[in-house]
Amino acid sequence: MTLTADRKLFEDCFMKTFHIAVIAGDGIGPEVIAEGKKVLATVAADSGEFAVEFTDFPWGSEYYLQNGEMMPDDALTTLKNFDAVYLGAVGYPGVPDNVSLGGLLLKIRQGFDEYINLRPVKLLKGAPCPLKDVQPADIDMIVVRENSEGEYANAGARLYRGTAREIALQTGVFSRVGCERVMRYAFSLARREKKTLTSISKGNALGYSMVLWDEIFKELSAEYSDVETHTLLVDAASMFFVKDPSRFQVVVTSNLFGDILTDLGAAIAGGMGLAAGANLNPEKKFPSMFEPIHGSAPDIAGLGIANPLAAVWSVAQMLDFFGYAALGAKVVAAIETLLVEKKTLTPDFPGGTAKTSDIGTAIIEILRRKEL
Ligand code: NAD
Ligand code: IPM
Ligand code: MN
Numbered sequence: 422m423t424l425t426a427d428r429k430l431f432e433d434c435f436m437k438t439f440h441i442a443v444i445a446g447d448g449i450g451p452e453v454i455a456e457g458k459k460v461l462a463t464v465a466a467d468s469g470e471f472a473v474e475f476t477d478f479p480w481g482s483e484y485y486l487q488n489g490e491m492m493p494d495d496a497l498t499t500l501k502n503f504d505a506v507y508l509g510a511v512g513y514p515g516v517p518d519n520v521s522l523g524g525l526l527l528k529i530r531q532g533f534d535e536y537i538n539l540r541p542v543k544l545l546k547g548a549p550c551p552l553k554d555v556q557p558a559d560i561d562m563i564v565v566r567e568n569s570e571g572e573y574a575n576a577g578a579r580l581y582r583g584t585a586r587e588i589a590l591q592t593g594v595f596s597r598v599g600c601e602r603v604m605r606y607a608f609s610l611a612r613r614e615k616k617t618l619t620s621i622s623k624g625n626a627l628g629y630s631m632v633l634w635d636e637i638f639k640e641l642s643a644e645y646s647d648v649e650t651h652t653l654l655v656d657a658a659s660m661f662f663v664k665d666p667s668r669f670q671v672v673v674t675s676n677l678f679g680d681i682l683t684d685l686g687a688a689i690a691g692g693m694g695l696a697a698g699a700n701l702n703p704e705k706k707f708p709s710m711f712e713p714i715h716g717s718a719p720d721i722a723g724l725g726i727a728n729p730l731a732a733v734w735s736v737a738q739m740l741d742f743f744g745y746a747a748l749g750a751k752v753v754a755a756i757e758t759l760l761v762e763k764k765t766l767t768p769d770f771p772g773g774t775a776k777t778s779d780i781g782t783a784i785i786e787i788l789r790r791k792e793l
Pocket of ligand 2: 522526527680
């Protein structure tokens with residue numbers, strides 16, 4: 422179905438309506454996205470402030486096996502008029518990962534210039550943490566990952582294929598514009614929230630790309646002189662994520678480092694089942710995309726036990742981006758209550774026996790309690 426600008430305008434006359442394109446994708450994607458949709462639909466209805474309309478797209482690895490492509494050629498044109506994309510997970514055994522991810526997730530991130538990947542690493546009360554002597558207040562950071570270039574630009578070549586001297590070249594793409602815009606976003610966030618900003622790079626070994634990154638960070642530090650800044654090499658930063666996570670507040674880093682560090686962040690802040698990410702085009706020239714950061718988890722797909730809290734948290738990020746920050750905060754608070762009460766948890770948490778589909782229902786019950 423085509424979503425035209427005229428239809429959007431018409432619907433907004435009655436009630437502001439957010440049109441969400443849903444790509445549930447592969448494996449546990451559809452299972453966790455169903456819960457997020459339930460929560461978002463309830464928040465919209467109960468708030469009375471806006472409506473949401475979901476349009477599901479059957480794109481992903483199964484679609485690839487039938488059609489030879491992860492999504493149709495004109496997918497970005499189809500998605501362009503939506504207010505947001507809500508994505509489950511992509512990638513499944515049977516389709517090479519570089520084909521599935523390159524043909525869908527990365528195509529959307531790059532095609533819609535979603536150059537900010539915002540990933541909270543926040544230990545909620547009640548969430549399991551493998552670190553000793555760490556309190557929730559000690560892990561409360563937001564990672565701003567560059568999301569449009571770097572090592573993910575897929576610039577490179579394969580030479581002498583199939584011969585003994587076969588060569589692969591993978592070029593990191595670091596532009597001044599690309600570095601500056603993600604850093605400005607992070608500096609503004611740190612300034613607004615009165616937090617410190619840490620840049621994580623690797624200028625000691627990557628003498629071109631990361632040296633440019635470090636130079637631009639230094640230039641901008643002078644411009645945003647009210648923001649307390651720190652710089653760390655990525656190896657040392659990984660160590661500090663584990664040994665002393667309280668030193669991080671806002672973090673800005675490159676595409677690859679941000680990918681790896683946020684899985685580490687997930688591990689210290691409750692696990693992959695809780696880690697959410699927003700792919701933002703801050704100028705709103707294109708739709709932004711909201712997703713759990715985990716993959717399709719083939720090992721548990723179809724069992725109905727996947728943890729959908731990351732997908733629910735990404736709904737909170739969507740609400741925030743739409744301008745309903747208080748409602749977004751309410752959703753995160755509901756997740757925290759669920760974790761503290763420990764009555765309805767999936768098996769990835771100690772003692773959890775609930776099904777995926779119980780979680781959305783439990784979150785809705787908590788949201789409807791008066792005190793929240
Ligand atoms: P994964 O995140 O799918 O799984 C890693 C481990 O975490 C598995 O043991 C899995 O069971 C567990 N896990 C992940 N999410 C969970 C949840 N919500 N609840 C409970 N347990 C959960 O990572 P992987 O195994 O490296 O990748 C599997 C596939 O997903 C690959 O094809 C990969 O390329 C793809 N992938 C896609 C995305 C995405 O679409 N955003 C992200 C990462 C990986
Ligand atoms: C993520 C994922 C993706 C990434 C993959 C699947 C391409 O790991 O969102 O963290 O590396 O960006
Ligand atoms: Mn990742």
